[in-house]
Amino acid sequence: xxxxxxxxGTLLEGSQVTYGPFDPILNDxxxxxxxxxxxxxxxxxxxxxxxxxxxxxxxWVALYVSDDMQGEQFLQDVKAKMxxxxxxxxxxxxxxxx
Numbered sequence: 001x002x003x004x005x006x007x008x009g010t011l012l013e014g015s016q017v018t019y020g021p022f023d024p025i026l027n028d029x030x031x032x033x034x035x036x037x038x039x040x041x042x043x044x045x046x047x048x049x050x051x052x053x054x055x056x057x058x059x060w061v062a063l064y065v066s067d068d069m070q071g072e073q074f075l076q077d078v079k080a081k082m083x084x085x086x087x088x089x090x091x092x093x094x095x096x097x098x
Contacts, residue, residue, distance in 0.1 A: 046077035050085055060088045067094035 026035050053061060063078065065071035071094060082089060 044077065046074065046081050049078055050081045050087070053082075053087055054085060059086060060090055062090050063092045064095055065092065066097040068097035071095075071097065 026032050053059070061082075063075065065075050075092060079089060
């Protein structure tokens with residue numbers, strides 16, 4: 001699953017905010033003093049996607065994932081949760097992980 005980040009720059013004096021799978025390496029505050037991870041260790045990106053889809057009433061969707069192990073794991077997790085919430089996957093597409 002891709003990780004998204006944004007430079008906050010002038011607002012937070014160069015801090016960086018990341019959203020995506022929790023990366024324990026970035027938890028080292030001596031090395032990454034100004035990095036804030038928005039997804040804690042115990043959060044599920046698949047659960048977040050499901051909540052987002054349900055919020056907008058989207059129950060028939062297509063999924064695009066990276067063509068690697070992270071994409072495959074995310075696909076398995078999100079599809080299982082979609083079945084529980086009656087969300088239909090029309091098709092899936094794997095994108096190059098480069």
